Amino acid sequence: MDDYGVPLGESERAFRDEVRAFLDRAMVDFADRRTRSSLDGMREWQRRLHEAGLATVGWPVEFGGRAASAVEQLVFATEMARAGAPEPINRSAINQLGPTIIQWGTPEQQAYSLPRILSGEDVWCQGFSEPDAGSDLASLRTRAVVDGDDLVVNGQKIWTSKAHYANRIYILVRTDPDAPKHDGITYLLVDLHSPGIDIRPIRQIAGSAEFSEVFFSDVRVPLANVVGPMHQGWRVANSTLGYERVGQSRTHRIERRLGMVVRLAAETSVDGVPRIADPRVRTRLVEFAARVEALRFIASRATAAGVLGRAPGPEASLAKLLTSEVDQEMATFGLDLAGRAGVLVTGSPGAAKGGAVAQGYLVMRAATLGAGTSEIQRNVIGEKLLGLPRSDG
Amino acid sequence: MTESLVDLAESLAAVEATRATAAQVLREQWAPARLRAMLDEETPGWAPDLWVRAVGLGWPDLLVAEADGGGGGTTAQLAGIAEEVGRAAASIPFVPAAVAAWCGGPSGPLRTVAFSEPGGSDDALPSARARAAGGGVVLTGTKAFVPYGSAAQSFVTSAVREDSGAPVLCTVDADADGVTVTALRALDAAPLADVAFDEVRVDAAAVLVDGPEARRILDGARARLAVGWAAELVGVAAAVHDAATEYARHRVAFGRPIGAFQAIKHRLVDLRGDIEVARALVGRAAQAIERDASDADAMVALAAFWAGERLRAVPEGAIQVFGGIGYTWEHDAHLYLRRAAVLRALLPPPEVTTEVALAALVAPR
Numbered sequence: 001m002d003d004y005g006v007p008l009g010e011s012e013r014a015f016r017d018e019v020r021a022f023l024d025r026a027m028v029d030f031a032d033r034r035t036r037s038s039l040d041g042m043r044e045w046q047r048r049l050h051e052a053g054l055a056t057v058g059w060p061v062e063f064g065g066r067a068a069s070a071v072e073q074l075v076f077a078t079e080m081a082r083a084g085a086p087e088p089i090n091r092s093a094i095n096q097l098g099p100t101i102i103q104w105g106t107p108e109q110q111a112y113s114l115p116r117i118l119s120g121e122d123v124w125c126q127g128f129s130e131p132d133a134g135s136d137l138a139s140l141r142t143r144a145v146v147d148g149d150d151l152v153v154n155g156q157k158i159w160t161s162k163a164h165y166a167n168r169i170y171i172l173v174r175t176d177p178d179a180p181k182h183d184g185i186t187y188l189l190v191d192l193h194s195p196g197i198d199i200r201p202i203r204q205i206a207g208s209a210e211f212s213e214v215f216f217s218d219v220r221v222p223l224a225n226v227v228g229p230m231h232q233g234w235r236v237a238n239s240t241l242g243y244e245r246v247g248q249s250r251t252h253r254i255e256r257r258l259g260m261v262v263r264l265a266a267e268t269s270v271d272g273v274p275r276i277a278d279p280r281v282r283t284r285l286v287e288f289a290a291r292v293e294a295l296r297f298i299a300s301r302a303t304a305a306g307v308l309g310r311a312p313g314p315e316a317s318l319a320k321l322l323t324s325e326v327d328q329e330m331a332t333f334g335l336d337l338a339g340r341a342g343v344l345v346t347g348s349p350g351a352a353k354g355g356a357v358a359q360g361y362l363v364m365r366a367a368t369l370g371a372g373t374s375e376i377q378r379n380v381i382g383e384k385l386l387g388l389p390r391s392d393g
Numbered sequence: 394m395t396e397s398l399v400d401l402a403e404s405l406a407a408v409e410a411t412r413a414t415a416a417q418v419l420r421e422q423w424a425p426a427r428l429r430a431m432l433d434e435e436t437p438g439w440a441p442d443l444w445v446r447a448v449g450l451g452w453p454d455l456l457v458a459e460a461d462g463g464g465g466g467t468t469a470q471l472a473g474i475a476e477e478v479g480r481a482a483a484s485i486p487f488v489p490a491a492v493a494a495w496c497g498g499p500s501g502p503l504r505t506v507a508f509s510e511p512g513g514s515d516d517a518l519p520s521a522r523a524r525a526a527g528g529g530v531v532l533t534g535t536k537a538f539v540p541y542g543s544a545a546q547s548f549v550t551s552a553v554r555e556d557s558g559a560p561v562l563c564t565v566d567a568d569a570d571g572v573t574v575t576a577l578r579a580l581d582a583a584p585l586a587d588v589a590f591d592e593v594r595v596d597a598a599a600v601l602v603d604g605p606e607a608r609r610i611l612d613g614a615r616a617r618l619a620v621g622w623a624a625e626l627v628g629v630a631a632a633v634h635d636a637a638t639e640y641a642r643h644r645v646a647f648g649r650p651i652g653a654f655q656a657i658k659h660r661l662v663d664l665r666g667d668i669e670v671a672r673a674l675v676g677r678a679a680q681a682i683e684r685d686a687s688d689a690d691a692m693v694a695l696a697a698f699w700a701g702e703r704l705r706a707v708p709e710g711a712i713q714v715f716g717g718i719g720y721t722w723e724h725d726a727h728l729y730l731r732r733a734a735v736l737r738a739l740l741p742p743p744e745v746t747t748e749v750a751l752a753a754l755v756a757p758r
Contacts, residue, residue, distance in 0.1 A: 007401060262754050276755070283743070286750045290699040293692070294673035301676070308402050315669040322666055378662045379655070386638045386661055388652035 006071055006304045016075045022052050023083040030086055039165055042089040046120035049088055055118040056094045063102055063114050070306040081252035093117045093124035097170050104228035104236050127157035127171035127214055135376040138181045138234060142216060144173035151188065153219040163199050163212035167192050176231050187233035189225040206362040251296045254323060257330045258292045264337040275337055284333055291326045295319060314385050321377040324367040331364035412473040419481035422446055425725045428482050437576060437584035439484040439544055452487055456495040463499055468617060468679040472624035479628025482728050484583065486541035488621035493549040496614050497564050497601045502546040506618060507536040507588050521552035521590065523561050528597035530561060532590045540739060542586025543576035551611055560607040564599045565590065581731040616682055616693045619741055623700035624675045626736040630668050630707035633729035637661065637711035657714055664710050667703040674699050691753030698746035705733045
């Protein structure tokens with residue numbers, strides 16, 4: 001299990017041991033699944049990480065990080081995933097907002113915001129998507145107009161996660177409506193408790209509400225909260241947007257789901273014949289295993305390329321599409337394997353995996369929608385990797 | 394960089410250098426048009442002139458240890474050259490000759506592997522029999538679908554010893570008494586053959602491996618063969634996919650390049666995804682073989698399964714993108730389709746690879 005796909009040097013082994021020692025100590029209090037996924041659990045986890053100096057290993061040292069190498073980041077992400085560690089409450093702020101402020105922020109923004117991200121004192125959500133600007137994000141219409149020392153914001157954001165408990169939000173707003181659509185956008189930090197903000201949860205197909213709509217009516221935000229140059233927010237956001245951390249951590253989820261469908265196939269039967277004896281089932285399982293194993297290898301190769309200071313190969317740009325599709329297909333196949341028990345939900349007698357199969361089936365509809373639908377992914381790959389002409393003109 | 398990172402960088406660089414050389418040689422001395430010309434001949438065809446060059450470059454002896462006079466190369470390098478051979482649709486026996494040399498040491502005249510048997514899945518013990526005789530053996534049995542079987546001057550073949558029931562590997566000359574070679578005619582003009590051995594005398598020096606080692610070598614040879622064929626199939630698929638993509642950039646219909654239509658664009662993206670998965674699995678299997686890893690059999694099975702089940706669809710899909718022009722004799726697309734179909738038939742069948750892969754999946758880790 002020590003194989004990260006890249007060899008470890010001495011200091012990297014020491015770092016791995018430090019992370020493992022931390023996990024051994026800290027995970028004792030997070031053994032319960034509900035604790036791990038609860039709000040208080042994620043908050044507490046963030047605090048523990050911060051105390052141990054592990055809230056962000058990738059940031060530069062002067063901003064509270066450890067300037068970890070690509071290999072160390074891989075080690076960190078892999079160990080966390082293997083231990084089943086909770087998500088720190090500010091994961092997206094650590095991965096996306098923090099690096100943006102480090103690159104573009106004023107010294108005041110850096111001094112104020114960065115420590116509060118790491119400690120979890122501020123909890124951030126992201127407000128980029130809008131009802132008419134999802135895959136086509138640059139079509140966003142939320143307006144902000146300068147008035148004295150403030151910007152006055154009006155509009156609506158959607159698919160904002162964590163909005164119901166966060167206290168801060170980073171948004172993209174249109175500040176120059178006459179400029180071409182990519183050129184009139186500004187990146188803005190907003191106090192979510194400002195007057196004029198209204199948050200309405202969106203109930204999703206599985207019944208819960210992890211996302212919200214956020215409405216802005218004449219919300220005043222100090223100009224000092226603009227990150228990077230005015231009207232240059234598209235460039236600012238793109239410096240970290242879509243920056244998917246490459247590493248084995250991303251494939252842990254599909255590895256786990258593969259294990260789950262294999263177990264389901266072995267444990268379920270029809271008229272006494274285990275489903276795994278069915279040649280069609282066997283073929284599907286091997287198809288899944290092939291894709292999961294390939295994605296694992298692609299991730300480790302991309303990491304190795306990063307470690308060696310090379311650009312990742314073309315296969316890395318396909319990884320998101322392939323990962324989300326195999327994940328969704330496995331969840332669907334899990335429902336098929338579980339048969340009648342698959343459609344029973346949590347709390348019902350006889351529900352497969354305590355209802356997790358049914359829940360997973362519903363939740364995984366999002367895999368091919370979030371962070372760019374699979375159709376958009378195919379367009380982007382077709383245009384960027386294959387050099388095919390754009391589809392819209 | 395730490396010591397081990399230097400190793401990693403060097404091994405990646407070695408594979409890239411091998412590939413680059415192979416690509417250049419194949420560009421200089423081979424064109425798919427030659428394959429088209431062979432298809433019009435009465436007899437199977439291949440490229441002895443190109444093979445002479447490949448021998449000069451040490452390709453067949455790539456996997457033989459340097460101490461034994463070989464190239465000391467890795468399975469990843471084997472896959473690298475095989476992919477380039479596939480990309481060029483070159484008619485040379487690189488994969489079977491390299492595996493034959495891995496079993497039997499540096500090669501002279503063309504030597505191939507004759508493992509598979511009629512109706513056999515290639516995974517079981519051979520049904521060919523070897524009877525002990527004066528230090529050597531006497532061989533009887535039939536091998537089927539032998540790659541380059543009608544061109545080779547000798548075969549590395551497998552049998553089971555009548556006395557011990559253990560496998561034995563030996564070299565047999567194609568013109569030895571009791572050897573009958575029946576040439577087959579394949580979709581890609583390749584010189585495949587069925588080879589029958591009837592009381593063929595094999596002297597002690599030609600018995601390559603005997604006893605407990607023989608099973609390990611036979612399995613290792615089959616694994617390298619499968620990875621090599623899968624890699625060649627990756628190259629075939631990649632070449633025809635590149636060509637179809639290039640065509641989609643420029644061919645105009647309804648006032649725009651057809652690659653702007655999502656039906657075409659998304660098809661090409663999906664096929665590329667299948668190719669990248671195959672290439673990754675080949676790389677993973679090659680690494681596992683090299684490390685003698687416990688999951689090597691499963692990784693080889695996954696690579697063979699995916700390449701066999703998915704990659705023939707790449708030339709099929711490419712012909713759809715080319716449209717009518719892709720259905721003509723003069724267009725290269727059918728050359729890749731033919732080669733892909735034959736390579737798929739050379740790979741172990743999905744019934745076998747599925748079982749090997751699943752055995753590892755359900756085993757407690």
